Amino acid sequence: MKSLIALAGLAVATAQQTAPLVHLHREGPASIGIFVSNADGTGERRLDTTSDLAYSPTFSPDGKWIAFASERSGSADLYRIRTDGTGLERLTRQAAFEDQPAYSPDGTQIAYVSNRGADITDIWIYDIASKNSRNLTSAPGGDFRPSWSPDGRWIAFSSDRGTKPRYTLTGLEPLHETSIYIAKPDASEARRITEAGLFSGSPKWSPDSRRVVFYEMTAEATAPARRSLADQKGVISQIVSIDIDSGERLEHSKGPGLKVSPQYINAKKVVWLDKAARAMRNPVWSPDGKFVVYEKLIPRARRQGEPLLSAEPGYRLTYTSGETSAANDGKRIVVTEGGSLVAYDPARRVILPAGNNKVLGASWSPDGAWIAVGYGASFDADWGTSQIAILKPDGTGLQVMTKEPAGAAYPSWSPDGKKIVYRVQGRMHRGLRVLDIEKGEATILTDGRDDHPAWSPDGGLIAYTGFFEDDFDVFTIKPDGTEKKRITPTIGIDRLPAWTADGKGILFTSDRHGFHDEAPLYDGLTAPNAELFIMDFDGNKQTRLTANKWQEGTSAWQPGARQ
Numbered sequence: 001m002k003s004l005i006a007l008a009g010l011a012v013a014t015a016q017q018t019a020p021l022v023h024l025h026r027e028g029p030a031s032i033g034i035f036v037s038n039a040d041g042t043g044e045r046r047l048d049t050t051s052d053l054a055y056s057p058t059f060s061p062d063g064k065w066i067a068f069a070s071e072r073s074g075s076a077d078l079y080r081i082r083t084d085g086t087g088l089e090r091l092t093r094q095a096a097f098e099d100q101p102a103y104s105p106d107g108t109q110i111a112y113v114s115n116r117g118a119d120i121t122d123i124w125i126y127d128i129a130s131k132n133s134r135n136l137t138s139a140p141g142g143d144f145r146p147s148w149s150p151d152g153r154w155i156a157f158s159s160d161r162g163t164k165p166r167y168t169l170t171g172l173e174p175l176h177e178t179s180i181y182i183a184k185p186d187a188s189e190a191r192r193i194t195e196a197g198l199f200s201g202s203p204k205w206s207p208d209s210r211r212v213v214f215y216e217m218t219a220e221a222t223a224p225a226r227r228s229l230a231d232q233k234g235v236i237s238q239i240v241s242i243d244i245d246s247g248e249r250l251e252h253s254k255g256p257g258l259k260v261s262p263q264y265i266n267a268k269k270v271v272w273l274d275k276a277a278r279a280m281r282n283p284v285w286s287p288d289g290k291f292v293v294y295e296k297l298i299p300r301a302r303r304q305g306e307p308l309l310s311a312e313p314g315y316r317l318t319y320t321s322g323e324t325s326a327a328n329d330g331k332r333i334v335v336t337e338g339g340s341l342v343a344y345d346p347a348r349r350v351i352l353p354a355g356n357n358k359v360l361g362a363s364w365s366p367d368g369a370w371i372a373v374g375y376g377a378s379f380d381a382d383w384g385t386s387q388i389a390i391l392k393p394d395g396t397g398l399q400v401m402t403k404e405p406a407g408a409a410y411p412s413w414s415p416d417g418k419k420i421v422y423r424v425q426g427r428m429h430r431g432l433r434v435l436d437i438e439k440g441e442a443t444i445l446t447d448g449r450d451d452h453p454a455w456s457p458d459g460g461l462i463a464y465t466g467f468f469e470d471d472f473d474v475f476t477i478k479p480d481g482t483e484k485k486r487i488t489p490t491i492g493i494d495r496l497p498a499w500t501a502d503g504k505g506i507l508f509t510s511d512r513h514g515f516h517d518e519a520p521l522y523d524g525l526t527a528p529n530a531e532l533f534i535m536d537f538d539g540n541k542q543t544r545l546t547a548n549k550w551q552e553g554t555s556a557w558q559p560g561a562r563q
Contacts, residue, residue, distance in 0.1 A: 021558035023320040028550030031298040055295040067101040111146035149209040156203035176519035177219040201518040213241040225520035265289040330560025351395035361410035374409025463497035487539030501559040516549040
């Protein structure tokens with residue numbers, strides 16, 4: 001029996017090692033901890049140190065337990081722990097995203113957010129005694145941040161149901177339009193209690209269960225609200241409460257500033273977080289108002305090659321620090337990091353440091369002798385020019401290959417090594433270009449808002465991000481400009497295509513399944529709802545590879561892995 005078990009374990013390990021390897025650039029924290037302090041912020045202590053990613057804490061009604069979400073076992077699940085840091089217990093065990101717990105007033109149940117059995121986030125209810133869960137909401141759209149009324153009759157939550165995807169002027173950063181809803185715990189009598197067309201979030205109840213307090217802002221403000229502190233300075237939100245029967249509104253705050261996470265701590269007092277002023281996130285005060293529990297970023301950089309969870313067990317995902325290109329020998333990769341070109345083979349070495357000219361996008365030549373890069377002082381529309389350059393893997397032999405009047409970047413080498421496709425972006429010049437390396441001439445392939453081209457391994461197609469009817473999708477086109485085809489005709493942004501080594505599949509990112517949390521609660525993420533997908537080269541069999549609350553970016557297939 002022992003030998004059979006050992007052989008089975010060896011088979012599993014071998015299968016994992018030979019599964020296809022994908023380098024994925026994830027935007028999001030590497031470490032978040034749960035902390036408890038006195039209500040005035042003194043006496044801070046970390047509650048649990050056994051998980052790198054733990055968030056969304058909340059007190060039980062008796063103040064003895066704290067429920068939270070953690071990724072310690074892979075996908076986000078619910079856990080609880082005593083306030084002294086003992087008695088850690090896992091509550092949910094689904095291969096799904098589960099987050100944002102909220103206790104019932106008697107402490108026997110927990111409302112939470114989950115995407116189990118669906119592609120969007122719904123509200124579910126977990127029974128602590130039986131360990132069973134039941135679905136509360138299932139309307140189209142995402143539901144977030146549930147809160148149970150003290151009398152047990154209602155559950156309030158924010159939701160973007162019934163809204164259409166909206167974006168900033170670039171078309172790439174999603175806005176978030178939500179309203180506050182209340183529903184009976186038996187799923188009856190669900191109704192909206194706030195005005196549509198705005199963002200309203202993180203509802204909490206008054207002690208008498210008559211009012212719901214929340215933070216409110218314009219949908220347009222939800223993009224800068226999650227960016228850097230400099231962007232947040234111009235963002236204004238207010239704390240508002242509403243009587244669920246009469247609809248009477250009260251504004252509890254005024255003036256500038258990004259105010260989030262409100263809560264009643266007694267019948268007359270509402271507290272909230274000034275997001276720009278404090279490092280804490282998602283604070284919840286204890287029932288007696290003496291303590292506050294919250295999440296807090298813990299400085300830690302992800303390691304190059306650090307494993308990431310895949311929603312499909314047939315694929316291995318590893319973290320990469322930027323846009324990545326893998327050589328055909330399967331042994332070398334280059335990554336763009338902060339405008340520099342960095343090689344990992346396997347030691348890290350900078351082969352083209354960022355100076356007056358920076359790097360945007362890289363591609364190995366088929367024989368591994370050269371690397372093509374976007375190279376210049378500016379790559380943005382309307383501001384300056386940049387070019388496609390090539391250099392040797394040791395950083396020598398830099399040659400500028402193009403003479404574009406706009407920002408040239410994101411090169412991709414043809415499999416015969418004779419051409420490079422790239423994009424240009426500027427006020428008067430946009431689209432994809434194909435450079436004939438021997439002739440030194442570039443021809444126009446497309447002239448739209450097209451980006452991130454990727455040449456197929458057999459040379460027959462070029463995949464790219466294209467703009468169509470106010471939306472970005474993945475397209476393919478033949479190198480001669482014929483047979484243009486939109487292969488992701490879905491609602492939402494589909495972009496950043498990357499071919500599998502055999503040319504049968506394409507990796508890409510998509511925000512089609514919406515947000516997993518309220519947009520203003522994020523930090524530094526421009527598109528926190530972007531997930532990684534894979535599909536056949538013709539757009540069939542589109543399969544999601546990630547399901548989390550972070551932002552998935554560029555990806556690259558590692559040649560030589562099993563396919």
